[in-house]
Each structure stands twice: as C-alpha cells, then as structure tokens.
Amino acid sequence: MALVVLDAVDSPDIMQTMTKDQHGVAVVGCGALAQMMHLPHVVSNPRTKLVVACDLDRDTAEACRSRFGAERAETDWHQVVASRDVDLIILATHTNLRAELIVPALHAGKPVYTEKPLANSIEEMHTIVRASRETGVPVCVGHNRRSSPAMLEFRRLVEKALNGARPTAPTMDRSVNRAPIPEESRMQILIRINDDCRSWKDWIFHDPQGILYAEMVHFIDLALWLNPSKPVKVFAEGSRCGNFAIVLRFEDGSITTMHHSLSGHFDYPKELFECTVRHFSIAMEQHIEIRQCGFDDEPALKVFPYDSECSWAVQKGVAGYFREMEAERRRAKAVGGNPKWLNVNKGHYDHLDRFLDCIEGRGSNPCDAADSVPVIVVAHKLQAAIDEGCPLSIISDELEASL
Ligand SMILES: NC(=O)c1ccc[n+]([C@@H]2O[C@H](COP(=O)([O-])OP(=O)(O)OC[C@H]3O[C@@H](n4cnc5c(N)ncnc54)[C@H](O)[C@@H]3O)[C@@H](O)[C@H]2O)c1
Known part of the structure; x- marks a missing residue:
C-alpha cells in the first residue's frame, strides 16, 4: 500500500547545491522508514546531497521531493541506476526489490546501502555478495544497531x-576452594x-x-x-x-x-x-x-542521549525515560492530542x-x-x-x- 507524506510542504529552500565533496544520493522506496530516517539524514548530513526521491507511487515520490528538497522525483529505479549525478543509492523498499536493483547498481559503480533483510532467499543473497566481490563496489546492510x-x-x-x-x-562467595x-x-x-x-x-x-x-x-x-x-x-x-x-x-x-x-x-x-x-x-x-x-x-x-529529535526529554536512562513518558502523557491529556514519542x-x-x-x-x-x-x-x-x-x-x- 502506498504511503503519501501527510505533512508535506513545498520547501524548495532546503534544496542545497551539491558541493564537489558531497555524495549525490538517491533514496529508492520512500515509505515509513525512509521518511523517518534516511531522507532527513541525507538532508542533514553535510557529506550527502539528496538528488532523487524514488518511489513506485508517484504521489509519495513527489511529496518526498518537495518535503526533503530532492532535485527530482522518479518512479522507475532504472532511471536512478542510469543517473550520472547519483553516486550512492539507499534502497529502502521491502525485499520485493533487492538483487534486481543492487546488481546493476554495483556494475554501474554505485555503492548501495540496503535496508535489511539483505535478500529474500539464500540464492539472491549469494548473487548480491558475488556482484559486490566481482565489482569491488561495496554494499552496506542496514543493520544499524x-x-x-x-x-x-x-x-x-x-x-x-x-x-x-x-x-x-561477589558479596557472597563460596567458590574459594572449588575448581572452575x-x-x-x-x-x-x-x-x-x-x-x-x-x-x-x-x-x-x-x-x-x-x-x-x-x-x-x-x-x-x-x-x-x-x-x-x-x-x-x-x-x-x-x-x-x-x-x-x-x-x-x-x-x-x-x-x-x-x-x-x-x-x-x-x-x-x-x-x-x-x-x-x-x-x-x-x-x-x-x-x-x-x-x-x-x-x-x-x-x-x-x-x-535520546534521538536528536527528542531534546524535550531531559531526564536520562531507563528511570528518566519512565518519568518523561509519564509527564508527557499528563501534558497531552491536559491539552488534548497524542503524547510525543520518546525515540x-x-x-x-x-x-x-x-x-x-x-x-x-x-x-x-x-x-x-x-x-x-x-x-x-x-x-x-x-x-x-x-x-x-x-x-x-x-x-x-x-x-x-x-x-
Ligand atoms: N533499519 C530499521 O530500523 C528498519 C525499520 C523499519 C523498516 N525497515 C526496513 O525498511 C524497508 C521498508 O520498510 P517500511 O516500513 O519503510 O515500508 P513501507 O511499505 O512504508 O515503504 C516501502 C516503500 O517502497 C516503495 N516501493 C516498493 N517497491 C518499489 C519499487 N520497485 N521501486 C520504488 N519504490 C518501491 C513503496 O511504494 C513504499 O512507499 C523494509 O525492508 C524494512 O524491513 C528497517
């Protein structure tokens, strides 16, 4: 099911000009994870420039182009692989698209950061590993933890x-005369x-x-x-x-x-x-x-620290998390609306x-x-x-x- 960005605003101001040290990035698959993580991170990282927002669903691709200031929106990933101004692809679709895109991208000299899982099958996984070894172009799997x-x-x-x-x-030790x-x-x-x-x-x-x-x-x-x-x-x-x-x-x-x-x-x-x-x-x-x-x-x-978007929460650690969440639930109840997510x-x-x-x-x-x-x-x-x-x-x- 296509997911269109709800709070998209036309913000051409955030479109930056690419410096020669920056990586031109295309994000393929602009769904929930890409909108929450990859697209904002590509925009905020001074080493990257968002060139393409690509999604099968045109409305989603356009909304992400507009909201994150990409140079263009695409619906066909083949255009991304063929683009001369893209030198890094972030693949954030489900496993419906993996080797089919990754292998030609590597052969075109474009490194790929792919979301997990790397592949849907053992065979597809070996195909990707082989292509990366043959071309010498790296693939990074999004095991971000x-x-x-x-x-x-x-x-x-x-x-x-x-x-x-x-x-x-230990405060209680009965091991003194015992072999490990x-x-x-x-x-x-x-x-x-x-x-x-x-x-x-x-x-x-x-x-x-x-x-x-x-x-x-x-x-x-x-x-x-x-x-x-x-x-x-x-x-x-x-x-x-x-x-x-x-x-x-x-x-x-x-x-x-x-x-x-x-x-x-x-x-x-x-x-x-x-x-x-x-x-x-x-x-x-x-x-x-x-x-x-x-x-x-x-x-x-x-x-x-919490996620950088959550600077409103100042009490740290697990005990601090519970106190912040409790205070946030009370605040939301008093003013109406949902509590903020402490990510x-x-x-x-x-x-x-x-x-x-x-x-x-x-x-x-x-x-x-x-x-x-x-x-x-x-x-x-x-x-x-x-x-x-x-x-x-x-x-x-x-x-x-x-x-
Ligand atoms: N690393 C993490 O923390 C984390 C968290 C959530 C999801 N994920 C992974 O991210 C991937 C996406 O998850 P999601 O929750 O964002 O899914 P989603 O369904 O919200 O988004 C997927 C997007 O890909 C698009 N798409 C599908 N096929 C396409 C194609 N051929 N070309 C272009 N676009 C296409 C869809 O239209 C959709 O917008 C999954 O592999 C998931 O496992 C990782």
Whole structure:
C-alpha cells in the first residue's frame, strides 16, 4: 500500500547545491522508514546531497521531493541506476526489490546501502555478495544497531569480559576452594524484544515469513556479532507473526535466547540485551542505559542521549525515560492530542555515515553483504525449525558466501 507524506510542504529552500565533496544520493522506496530516517539524514548530513526521491507511487515520490528538497522525483529505479549525478543509492523498499536493483547498481559503480533483510532467499543473497566481490563496489546492510552508541559500548564491555578482565569478588562467595567449571566461561545472552502489534503496519499480519524473518534479522545479526563462536544449532517456537522464542547454540557451548512479543505496550522500553560471561553481568536497555557488575574500572550505570529529535526529554536512562513518558502523557491529556514519542538513537545516522567513510576509503564497512550471509542462513533455518517443531543443525559451509 502506498504511503503519501501527510505533512508535506513545498520547501524548495532546503534544496542545497551539491558541493564537489558531497555524495549525490538517491533514496529508492520512500515509505515509513525512509521518511523517518534516511531522507532527513541525507538532508542533514553535510557529506550527502539528496538528488532523487524514488518511489513506485508517484504521489509519495513527489511529496518526498518537495518535503526533503530532492532535485527530482522518479518512479522507475532504472532511471536512478542510469543517473550520472547519483553516486550512492539507499534502497529502502521491502525485499520485493533487492538483487534486481543492487546488481546493476554495483556494475554501474554505485555503492548501495540496503535496508535489511539483505535478500529474500539464500540464492539472491549469494548473487548480491558475488556482484559486490566481482565489482569491488561495496554494499552496506542496514543493520544499524551495530552503530548505536550504546550497543557499541555494550559490545566493548562484552569483549573486555571475554578477553581476560578479572571480575570483582561477589558479596557472597563460596567458590574459594572449588575448581572452575566450563559453564563459567560460556556466554549466555538474552535479547528481549517487547513489541506492540498495534503500532505495526498491515504487512506483518499477511507476510508468510512474518517478524521472525523481516525484523529478527536485526537481532540475529547482533547475536552473531556479539558471539565470537559460530552458530551450530537453532530452534524457534511460537507464531512467526511475532510471539516467539528463539534459541541459538554456538560451537563453544554459548547460548543466545531471543524472546519476541507482540502483546506488549509500545511505550515500554522495547529492547533489552543481557550478557553474562566469566562472572560479568552486562545489560543494555533501549539504547539509553548500560548497567554492569564485575568491572571495577567501569561505571556501574551509564546513560546515553535520546534521538536528536527528542531534546524535550531531559531526564536520562531507563528511570528518566519512565518519568518523561509519564509527564508527557499528563501534558497531552491536559491539552488534548497524542503524547510525543520518546525515540532513541539506534544508530541509523551513524551507520550511513560510517558507510560514507568506507566509500571514501577512510574506514571499514559497518556491515558488508558478506557479514549478512550467516544472518540470512540462520533466519531461514529458524523458519524451517518453527515449521518442523525441532532444533536444526547448521553446518559450517552454509555460513560461507558461495562464489
Ligand atoms: N533499519 C530499521 O530500523 C528498519 C525499520 C523499519 C523498516 N525497515 C526496513 O525498511 C524497508 C521498508 O520498510 P517500511 O516500513 O519503510 O515500508 P513501507 O511499505 O512504508 O515503504 C516501502 C516503500 O517502497 C516503495 N516501493 C516498493 N517497491 C518499489 C519499487 N520497485 N521501486 C520504488 N519504490 C518501491 C513503496 O511504494 C513504499 O512507499 C523494509 O525492508 C524494512 O524491513 C528497517
């Protein structure tokens, strides 16, 4: 279903002239995510210039051209690939459009930032990885949480725990004369996602792969990014539409459990990551707070800013979030209207900015197409596991890109 921008205003003033250091960007697929993240970020990033807003739906493309100051609107992505003034494409359609656009774009020398999932099938994924390797032109997959400041800090602490830091003694310690057991060095991660299906668009109720594929690739990616060992077995139970539990077992005996719920409340913090390993306990909640026990040289609690659009909220961390939301609900009730959404920084802007560094040869790709191979493989295995009702093994070869 086409989505037209509701508050579009004709604002030619924001159309900037492109400097020679800027990347000319086309956004293909100007739906909800592009309007909330990619289009405003391309406009606000001094390194990029919005050249094309492209959407199958002409009204949507035109509305985005007008609202975000793109030079032109298109409805046919072939025009985008052929455009000489476009040197970076952001692909923000669903997986209905992936290799079909990405492969010719790479052959035309245009790097592509594609939304997740990288591909709909294993075969399509290999086609994209192969094209990127053959042309040497990079693809970045929009697993943006890898660039969330709080997530990067969480990963730093997890790595520090894994790499031999000594945990503080617990207040209750009966281990003095006991030999260590293997479990003490295995990593247990819990990823809890509280979601509210009242906030989702219609497709999740009809898409046969459901949230178990389209959304969980984000969290599968993080599980694989946080665990140094390879996944060897997976299991999923529940409804792929959104109420399910997932278990990933790794070669070194570590286990990651993911719990996804659609019956929660949207205003409750959505994401909780908890890692325990080598007697460190580390949690990252909703990209705004990190808590830890075990490190003497790190703060027990650290807070992170909200999304830059939410400067009205000044109380930080999870406790601050609840106080701000309560005050905002009261304010909205008193004056009428909906409370404002207190959004957090999940790394969308930084992920694109890091990809620009990669394109300019000044940094590594924050998530290249080959990084997504194990993610897509595990996501497909989970689909099969939920159908068959039993755990499924993963062999090492399946995790490699086929060239
Ligand atoms: N990274 C994140 O945090 C995040 C969040 C939400 C969605 N997403 C991903 O972003 C993608 C889009 O999600 P959405 O919620 O914005 O969907 P949406 O349905 O709101 O938008 C998709 C847009 O693509 C357009 N489109 C479809 N086929 C096209 C084609 N061939 N050429 C040009 N335009 C075409 C549609 O008309 C629509 O406007 C999905 O892959 C989704 O998984 C990522």
